[in-house]
Amino acid sequence: MTHDETPTPAARRPRRKGDVLHADLCVIGAGSAGLSLAAGAVQMGASVVLIEKHRMGGDCLNTGCVPSKALLAAAHAAEAARGAARFGVDVPAPVVDFARVHAHVQGVIATIAPHDSVERFEGLGCTVIRAAARFTGPREVAAGGQRIRARRFVVASGSSPALPPVPGLAETPHLTNETIFELTERPEHLLVLGGGPIGIEMAQAFRGLGSAVTVIQRDTILPRDEPEAVAILREILRGQGITLIEGAQVARIRPGVQVELADGTVIAGSHLLVAAGRKPNLDGLDLALAGVEVTPRGITVDRRLRSTNRRVFAAGDVAGGPQFTHVAGYHAGVLIRNILFGLPAKVDYAALPWVTYCDPELAHVGLTEAEARLASHPVQVLLQPLSGNDRAVAERSDQGLAKIILGGGGRILGATILAPRAGEMIGLWGLAIQSRMKIGAVAQMMAPYPTMSEISKRAAGAFYTPSLFSARTRRIVGWIQRLLP
Ligand SMILES: Cc1cc2nc3c(=O)[nH]c(=O)nc-3n(C[C@H](O)[C@H](O)[C@H](O)COP(=O)(O)OP(=O)(O)OC[C@H]3O[C@@H](n4cnc5c(N)ncnc54)[C@H](O)[C@@H]3O)c2cc1C
Numbered sequence: 001m002t003h004d005e006t007p008t009p010a011a012r013r014p015r016r017k018g019d020v021l022h023a024d025l026c027v028i029g030a031g032s033a034g035l036s037l038a039a040g041a042v043q044m045g046a047s048v049v050l051i052e053k054h055r056m057g058g059d060c061l062n063t064g065c066v067p068s069k070a071l072l073a074a075a076h077a078a079e080a081a082r083g084a085a086r087f088g089v090d091v092p093a094p095v096v097d098f099a100r101v102h103a104h105v106q107g108v109i110a111t112i113a114p115h116d117s118v119e120r121f122e123g124l125g126c127t128v129i130r131a132a133a134r135f136t137g138p139r140e141v142a143a144g145g146q147r148i149r150a151r152r153f154v155v156a157s158g159s160s161p162a163l164p165p166v167p168g169l170a171e172t173p174h175l176t177n178e179t180i181f182e183l184t185e186r187p188e189h190l191l192v193l194g195g196g197p198i199g200i201e202m203a204q205a206f207r208g209l210g211s212a213v214t215v216i217q218r219d220t221i222l223p224r225d226e227p228e229a230v231a232i233l234r235e236i237l238r239g240q241g242i243t244l245i246e247g248a249q250v251a252r253i254r255p256g257v258q259v260e261l262a263d264g265t266v267i268a269g270s271h272l273l274v275a276a277g278r279k280p281n282l283d284g285l286d287l288a289l290a291g292v293e294v295t296p297r298g299i300t301v302d303r304r305l306r307s308t309n310r311r312v313f314a315a316g317d318v319a320g321g322p323q324f325t326h327v328a329g330y331h332a333g334v335l336i337r338n339i340l341f342g343l344p345a346k347v348d349y350a351a352l353p354w355v356t357y358c359d360p361e362l363a364h365v366g367l368t369e370a371e372a373r374l375a376s377h378p379v380q381v382l383l384q385p386l387s388g389n390d391r392a393v394a395e396r397s398d399q400g401l402a403k404i405i406l407g408g409g410g411r412i413l414g415a416t417i418l419a420p421r422a423g424e425m426i427g428l429w430g431l432a433i434q435s436r437m438k439i440g441a442v443a444q445m446m447a448p449y450p451t452m453s454e455i456s457k458r459a460a461g462a463f464y465t466p467s468l469f470s471a472r473t474r475r476i477v478g479w480i481q482r483l484l485p
């Protein structure tokens with residue numbers, strides 16, 4: 001993740017009094033949330049101590065967003081070569097050199113790493129401590145032999161892969177997002193336990209790179225997304241040769257990487273990836289000593305991200321809400337207003353976007369249809385298939401859709417787009433929701449032709465189709481035409 005930067009000629013540094021370091025702000029964890037907050041706070045004049053026990057950059061840089069998107073890029077390149085014949089272009093079957101793919105992924109991490117480095121944050125004016133932090137009381141943290149007292153503390157300690165309570169799993173060698181990007185040899189047959197965003201992205205990545213892949217999912221894949229979009233994506237994934245087992249009850253994991261289902265079916269593979277959800281990183285922080293309450297989801301916070309100790313806040317995955325890097329960055333902004341300026345800023349997820357970066361991408365913002373109905377909104381749904389989009393047809397990538405959720409009076413509540421690079425198109429709908437726009441604004445927008453983003457305008461236009469092409473409109477146009485000279 002990159003962080004905005006202005007030169008800081010005279011940053012206020014934490015001061016040492018005796019054996020205690022005093023600062024305005026102490027941030028625990030140098031991942032997406034902690035780094036965004038520390039960079040912003042120090043450049044706005046706060047003295048900041050930043051504590052990281054493992055790798056600067058946290059999950060996103062080292063074991064999450066960055067390596068997963070780099071791996072997907074390699075897989076998409078191989079898939080593009082395989083699919084070139086549909087344009088009349090014959091290329092030999094791609095040969096995947098997995099060791100070089102691994103080097104590419106690590107190279108991408110290394111390119112971005114300086115942005116998140118100790119040197120950069122010390123240069124900005126933070127005091128960076130490389131050690132595990134723990135609370136020793138309501139107003140003090142200890143790390144690496146240092147005692148730190150700060151006006152405010154922010155816990156941004158992230159999350160880790162959760163191991164579901166499946167017999168035999170803990171004893172069987174398995175991969176998680178913390179180890180899968182270290183593979184230098186391609187798995188022959190990857191079994192993926194969990195069909196959420198990690199499971200589906202990794203399934204497509206490894207399938208594209210030539211592995212056999214089986215996804216074993218408890219309910220339906222990507223259960224948080226719109227079912228119409230998931231239905232199309234499901235067929236695309238199957239068409240690429242990925243085996244999807246949904247509604248699976250895993251009974252046990254047997255040695256030799258075998259997954260046994262409750263109905264007795266045994267699925268054998270060469271490697272097992274566990275992508276079955278996350279648990280908050282709370283161990284060792286001694287939060288109880290600070291009077292900070294937690295649940296299995298994370299630190300208990302109010303909408304200002306304040307914990308049960310008014311001086312201690314939480315940000316990012318550990319705050320128990322949505323777990324995305326852009327949410328971590330958003331939390332940093334909310335905390336800057338609360339902590340630096342004393343403003344009562346609150347989180348609002350009404351325009352929260354997320355994207356699953358398979359090909360085609362599945363992008364969503366705001367409410368799903370089910371969520372809108374649950375919230376008792378008067379719901380209207382607009383559906384537009386990608387097959388009606390000229391650019392998608394020209395590129396032979398026309399499997400997808402736009403689904404728009406409207407409330408009363410055409411107010412935009414949510415949007416889903418399944419299309420190549422849909423993640424680049426969803427921002428329009430996020431802005432519309434945030435600005436409380438009505439559907440007419442998008443319908444009237446001029447969209448360049450031929451772009452896939454025209455699907456948004458077409459979907460919005462569908463709102464007016466029934467009244468625009470009605471018998472009433474035809475009658476009115478008839479009268480006007482008779483009256484006109
Ligand atoms: C495979 C994968 C792919 C993902 N892809 C995307 C994506 O495409 N887009 C997206 O938006 N999100 C994605 N995510 C989610 C995203 O990575 C997380 O939401 C984000 O990294 C959370 O940031 P964070 O700062 O809360 O935690 P982290 O990045 O995990 O950082 C927490 C840091 O705190 C440190 N720490 C923990 N305890 C202590 C302690 N006691 N003392 C000192 N330091 C401590 C940890 O070492 C760590 O460095 C992905 C996640 C995974 C696993």
Ligand SMILES: NC(=O)c1ccc[n+]([C@@H]2O[C@H](COP(=O)([O-])OP(=O)(O)OC[C@H]3O[C@@H](n4cnc5c(N)ncnc54)[C@H](O)[C@@H]3O)[C@@H](O)[C@H]2O)c1
Nearest residue numbers: 164194195196197198199216217218275276277323355356
């Ligand atoms: N593109 C992105 O933005 C992106 C990509 C990857 C991860 N992430 C973030 O990381 C988080 C974690 O991702 P995830 O995919 O691990 O978690 P998840 O909770 O979203 O999905 C895990 C899935 O595993 C299933 N599962 C759990 N136990 C199981 C079992 N015993 N057998 C079969 N299935 C089981 C669950 O039903 C669930 O649907 C996401 O929620 C997301 O916030 C984001």
